[in-house]
Amino acid sequence: MIRRxxxxxxxxxxxxxxxxxxxxxVVPKPALALPDGPVIASSMRLAAHAGVDRIVVNTWHLAEKMAEAVAEVAIDGIEIVLSPESELMGTGGGLALARERGLLGQDGPVLILNGDSVVGLDLDALVERHLGAEDSVTLALLPHLDPDRWSR
Incomplete structure (x- = not known):
């Protein structure tokens, strides 16, 4: 069990x-509506399953609408904090800014999730594998039918 x-x-x-x-x-991708709430709700619920105390959500594009979508996904007992960016900083930049702001804690692992994906991820198995390997980073990746589409 991954709790804690x-x-x-x-x-x-x-x-x-x-x-x-x-x-x-007109609507940020993670804020697009699905029957169970905005797309970002899937990642936020996955984080809740992991037993987190805090969920940090970085925002930039249409930040006000993103904040509204996040507010729709209140999860009892979990602090939800926005980390607005004044310019798009990319994945690493957004993480660094949240860390500089003290939002990611002092030490310990941080679960990082995409807000624009809905996946049936076995987070328990992923964390078990990560902790057993003592790696710094573990990524959950999905195969894609056309991987060349994402090459630059």
Whole structure:
């Protein structure tokens, strides 16, 4: 059981959502509505399953709308904190800014999730593998039918 392996989770939600244009030009991709709430709700609930005390969500693109979507996903007993960016900083920059602001805690692992994905991830197995290997980072990746689409 992964409970208490993580105290803090960061959900990445600052980007433009280019692949969802034109929808994401008016609503951030993680804020798009699904029957169970906004897309970001899936990642926030996964973080809650991990037993975190705090979920940090970075925002930039249409930040006000993103904040409204996050507010829809109140989870009892978990502090939800926004980390607004004045300019798009990318994944590493958003994490660094949240850390500088003291939002990620002093030590211990941080669960990092994408806010624009809905996945059926076996987080228990992933964490067990991570802790058993004593690695610094463990990534959960999914195969894609057209991986060349993402090469630069």
């Amino acid at each position: 392996s993580f105290r803090v989770a960061m959900v990445l939600a600052a980007g433009r959502g280019e692949r969802m244009q034109p929808l994401s030009s």
